[in-house]
Amino acid sequence: MKDYGTLYQHGTLALLVPGLLKGTMKIGELLKHGDTGIGTGEGLDGELIILDGKPYQVNGKGKVQIVSKDFTLPFSSVSWAKYQHLVDLENVDMSDFSKQMISLSKSANTFFSIKAQGTFTNIKTRAAKKSEHPYKTLSETADKQAVFTKDKVEGTLLGYYAPEIFNGAAVGGFHYHFLSDNHKFGGHVLSFHIEQASVYAQQFDTLEQHLPVEDKDYMKHDFSDDDVAGSIEKSEK
């Protein structure tokens, strides 16, 4: 049953922080919970963006490919797309864009998704390179990530917003991934300028937060010394 009001999340941002990067859900299982989303693979294997049910991965070399059914993820947010047109925009930067999205959607205190389709300039993305067990921390991996830029590109920006009290479970505020229309550029978005774009929004009233209780490393980990908020600020925003 497609529940358009629910954002499904497997894993948490917090578990990435100490490097609990085992893939604990297969992409095939994940796609039962949505046709749209973002995530990362086992060992921070690239950046995923799921559009129209297709799971695209931007790997550590910047190459875009659709992942196989056995691809596993430690963290992902997915939803069933039912966006409504929110606004058409020209000449806006990332921080202004985020502020406008909160204001126009009137959804600061709940979860929502933003999809912007159009022409982006000065867009900067990153994609982590897959690491092997024993995994490094999120900050260590983020330090070594590849960064990609495009002066001008047409594509889709997919964003998920979480209220600040859910920072740690998700990224408090916005978490944006990108895929170009020609499927040659994308990743976790660090900054962008919109030349022009049509923007769509979808509000959720429910977060379905699934935790990897079968993963012994996750269940045994002591999170009390992890600087979850600091690491998310450094690595994900």
Add this chain to the structure above:
Amino acid sequence: MKDYGTLYQHGTLALLVPGLLKGTMKIGELLKHGDTGIGTGEGLDGELIILDGKPYQVNGKGKVQIVSKDFTLPFSSVSWAKYQHLVDLENVDMSDFSKQMISLSKSANTFFSIKAQGTFTNIKTRAAKKSEHPYKTLSETADKQAVFTKDKVEGTLLGYYAPEIFNGAAVGGFHYHFLSDNHKFGGHVLSFHIEQASVYAQQFDTLEQHLPVEDKDYMKHDFSDDDVAGSIEKSEK
């Protein structure tokens, strides 16, 4: 469909902090998501404990009654009971009990529920008195709550545990409510000693967090100046 692995939560602890106390879900709707749970009524109208599908309210005078179908709640956590016997205990205080529950359940990093049935001594509970709109903050209301004590009483302690990163959404750590077997004593538990009890646990792999998106006061509120963690520490632990 009864999903025994899901903890359903309506509202957040955070919204109680600034006094967003409107009842945004009817008990009848809530009971579609579980037969066991805890919560509070509109305006912090007492403390609820749901056992075997029956929603008992301990009101501000300490009186226990089953609420009517139209009773509304700003916050509640419910689940479908499928507990497993964890341990039989004698002579243990609240803080030791909580530590043992984390250790024995091996569930520190996920949501779980604890049900302890037996004889309690030196148990102290509180129940808030219903306030009317415009509502006061959680701290102001908690300052005026009634406190009840029993030297010795037989009953059921119902607890929900949330990992610390979910503090704000829920109470990070344990949140205990109590109901005596004779239905004459109960409330939000402040402290207790267990003389002897059989303890049961139920682990969840999913939090289904529902937010009151239809409540304009909630959606418009600016939480950035609310001391959510401080207020929960003062009022709920």
